[in-house]
Amino acid sequence: MNAKITxxxxxxxxLGLYVGATKSKTEAFMSIRNDGDIYKQSSVIRSYFKSNIDGILEALVNGYTVEQTPEEKVREYWSKLMxxxxNVNDEHHLDKLxxxxxxxxxxxNLLGIKIEGVND
Incomplete structure (x- = not known):
């Protein structure tokens, strides 16, 4: 079994719009390939995958996961630190955290970025 791509x-x-608007993943793939850059959605997909047309097919067949935003990555890291x-008992480790x-x-704060749950 092939792994999902991110x-x-x-x-x-x-990708979801194409799959939802067509009868099959094959039809979605053909539409993306044939639409070129006519529609915003096909342009977004083709721009991301560049000339890797197999990558589009892989995403449609094997599925995909949505990449975390930078804010989500910071929030997840923040939650782990907190x-x-x-849960730490070592004073040195507590100081480091x-x-x-x-x-x-x-x-x-220096960058002027507010992330809900972190520095809001």
Whole structure:
């Protein structure tokens, strides 16, 4: 069995629109291939996969997962740090985790980025 590939949310949405608008994944593939850059959705898909037409077929046949946004990655890492912080018994490790948490907040604030659940 082949593994699912990971694609950005915009590509996943475009693939989903094609699959939903056609009768089969084969028909969706043919439409994407034949539409070229006429439609925004086909343009998004073709731009992401570039000349790797097999990648489009692989995504349609094997499925795909949606790539996390940078904010989601930070939020997930933040949650892990917070969980580790409350479960650690070693003072040195606790200091390291606290410094890392402070560094994340400081960096996001310096960049003017607000992430819900992290520094909002």
């Amino acid at each position: 694609v950005p949310a915009e590509v996943a949405e475009a 969980s580790d912080r409350y 606290s410094a890392e948490i402070h560094g994340i907040i400081k960096t996001l």
